[in-house]
Amino acid sequence: MSDIRSTTPNPPAAPAARADDALMREVAQLMVSALNLERKPAEIDPDEPLYGDGLGLDSIDILEVALVISKQYGLQLRADDEDNGLIFRSLRSLCDHVAAHRTH
Numbered sequence: 001m002s003d004i005r006s007t008t009p010n011p012p013a014a015p016a017a018r019a020d021d022a023l024m025r026e027v028a029q030l031m032v033s034a035l036n037l038e039r040k041p042a043e044i045d046p047d048e049p050l051y052g053d054g055l056g057l058d059s060i061d062i063l064e065v066a067l068v069i070s071k072q073y074g075l076q077l078r079a080d081d082e083d084n085g086l087i088f089r090s091l092r093s094l095c096d097h098v099a100a101h102r103t104h
Contacts, residue, residue, distance in 0.1 A: 019095030027069065027095050034068040035061055046092040054090075062088055069094070074103035 019027075028041035035057070048054040051062060065088075066077035075098065081087070087097045 017096070017099035019092065019099045023099060024091060024095045027098060028091060030068050030072060031065055031091075034064050044091055046095075047090050050088050050090060050094070065094075069098060073098050073101075075101045 024046055025041060028044045031037065031044070032039060032041050037055075039055075044055065050057050050065075051059075057065070062084075063079065066079075069075070070077050077084075077087070086093060088094055
């Protein structure tokens, strides 16, 4: 019997939990406060990119957001995590990660 293997990589696993609107408002408020953004939290499109084009955050901003989120929700966001590109893609993806991994 031959061993048939798919050459298609496995898609990333979906988060165990999805963020609700309240969590997205909370995280947007934390970001605005931590970074002194000139936007109101409600003006942040949940699907717009956080880094570069979109919200316009740079790597230092992302580190500051990671620190604030880690403290607030009791989870580890590490600079060397290979999934950071996916986690910090948008407000929605960040909040989905928080919802799936928060400890408080």
